[in-house]
Amino acid sequence: MKPTAAPNILMRKQALRAERETRWKRLKRDKWLYILLLPGLLYFLIFKYVPMWGILLAFKNYQPFIGFWKSEWVGFExxxxxxxxxxxxxxxxxxxxxxxxxxxxxxxxxxxxxxxxxxxxxxxxxxxxxxxxxxxxxxxMVIVASLTYVFLTTEGGMVNEFLYAFTGRKIDFLASPDWFRPLIIIQTxxxxxxxxxxxxxxxxxxxxxxxxxxxxxxxxxxxxxxxxxxxxxxxxxxxxxxxxxxxxxxxxxxxxxxxxxxxxxxxxxxxxxxxxxxxxxxxxxxxxxxxxxxxxxxxxxxxxxxxxxxxxxxxxxxxx
Incomplete structure (x- = not known):
């Protein structure tokens, strides 16, 4: 081993020790921030990552009565x-x-x-x-859909009553395919x-x-x-x-x-x-x-x- 190898190794160990101490100090300093972060992490872990095993159902012919593991694998069928x-x-x-x-x-x-x-x-x-x-x-959204129905229905809807008073005809907004997409965008x-x-x-x-x-x-x-x-x-x-x-x-x-x-x-x-x-x-x-x-x-x-x-x-x- 070269004479300078030992001091270099010692310096690297000291640098790593100092880095760990600094990281620990930052962790202690910001401990309340990490505690505030825990609920969000638990939420994503429990409700987002853990349920991901369920995607395996897409490759099985799942039968509830025989269970997940006994259901037949069907690949990309x-x-x-x-x-x-x-x-x-x-x-x-x-x-x-x-x-x-x-x-x-x-x-x-x-x-x-x-x-x-x-x-x-x-x-x-x-x-x-x-x-x-x-x-x-x-x-x-149930309330929004209900309001849309109240305003646009042909049976007493405010908009259709207004149209009928001025034009003599009504438009079936709720059943017309042409009006479905505009209504969705307006609601959104x-x-x-x-x-x-x-x-x-x-x-x-x-x-x-x-x-x-x-x-x-x-x-x-x-x-x-x-x-x-x-x-x-x-x-x-x-x-x-x-x-x-x-x-x-x-x-x-x-x-x-x-x-x-x-x-x-x-x-x-x-x-x-x-x-x-x-x-x-x-x-x-x-x-x-x-x-x-x-x-x-x-x-x-x-x-x-x-x-x-x-x-x-x-x-x-x-x-x-």
């Missing part, structure tokens, strides 16, 4: 049946169209609303508006748009005020300030939320679609979520419905990873 099902392309089309409408109309809505709220200078007026637009988020915007502004308002609060002051001195209009200062400042937030949104591209939400769907608009209303419910719960096809759900999850992961890769290629930080 359920996936083959699903892809060959005549309803597959209908489900895929309906799900993607609704998701595309959400991306076009709903995703920008909280951004626009947050920008408008950010321009309000009277604090009391601003807080009042924020409170009013937050309230729909806490209303059950009304219910969730205000709540979605919270993140964007927080991002806008972090914009450096001196940039606006310098822009005013240079004679920039409010529109120029919005375009060259405000939007670039919250661009990273928008990109991250868009990436996360891509992960739910095949997830339109079961409750809302199920409440608004009926026999007359099913051809445009049936999506993967309602299909899984109809097969898995009402017909007991647990393995087949699990395969459909796993297909959705895999597509979501691919879209998130792909969107994150594109974001990093375009110069954004992305999710990781």
């Amino acid at each position: 359920h996936f083959k049946v699903f892809f060959q099902n005549p309803d597959f392309f209908m489900l895929l089309r309906n799900t993607l169209v609704l998701s595309l409408y959400n991306l076009i109309f709903f995703f920008p809505a909280p951004i626009i609303l947050a920008l408008l709220l950010n321009e309000i200078r009277r604090a009391l007026f601003k807080r009042t508006i924020q409170t009013l637009i937050y309230v729909p988020h806490f209303i059950s 915007i009304w219910k969730e748009c205000g709540w979605g502004t919270i993140i964007f308002l927080a991002a806008l609060a972090g914009v450096d005020v001196e940039q606006y002051e310098a822009a005013i001195v240079d004679g920039a209009s409010r529109w120029r300030q919005l375009w060259h200062i405000t939007l670039p400042s919250i661009r990273s937030t928008i990109v991250i939320l868009l990436i996360l949104r891509m992960g739910t591209i095949l997830d339109n939400g079961f409750e809302q679609i199920y409440l608004m769907m009926n026999a007359l608009n099913r051809e445009v209303a049936e999506v993967f979520d309602t299909y899984v419910y109809a097969l898995g719960i009402t017909q007991g096809a647990f393995s087949y419905s699990t395969a459909v759900g796993l297909f959705k999850s895999v597509i979501g992961v691919i879209l998130v990873l792909g969107s994150n890769w594109l974001a990093k290629k375009s110069g954004e930080s992305g999710l990781y």
Whole structure:
């Protein structure tokens, strides 16, 4: 062994010991933060990671009476049946169209609303508006669907009575396939748009005020300030939320679609979520419905990873 080897090894040991002591000191210093973190970790562990073993049902012909382990392994048979099902392309089309409408109309809505709220200078007026637009988020989707029915039904609905008084005819909004998707998007915007502004308002609060002051001195209009200062400042937030949104591209939400769907608009209303419910719960096809759900999850992961890769290629930080 060379003469300098022993001192080098000793120095490395001392450095590792010092690093462990520093890490332990940080842990003791921030112990309450880690304790606050525990409930969230337990939630994800118990309700997200532990149930993941259930995806094995997609590769079995699960029979509840003989149990999971004794059920026959069938490999990718359920996936083959699903892809060959005549309803597959209908489900895929309906799900993607609704998701595309959400991306076009709903995703920008909280951004626009947050920008408008950010321009309000009277604090009391601003807080009042924020409170009013937050309230729909806490209303059950059952109530939203009921309100939609009360307003739009042909039997005494306010909108149809108004149309009848002026045009002499009524429109069956609730049963028309042409009106199903617009109604879903309108409901989503009304219910969730205000709540979605919270993140964007927080991002806008972090914009450096001196940039606006310098822009005013240079004679920039409010529109120029919005375009060259405000939007670039919250661009990273928008990109991250868009990436996360891509992960739910095949997830339109079961409750809302199920409440608004009926026999007359099913051809445009049936999506993967309602299909899984109809097969898995009402017909007991647990393995087949699990395969459909796993297909959705895999597509979501691919879209998130792909969107994150594109974001990093375009110069954004992305999710990781």
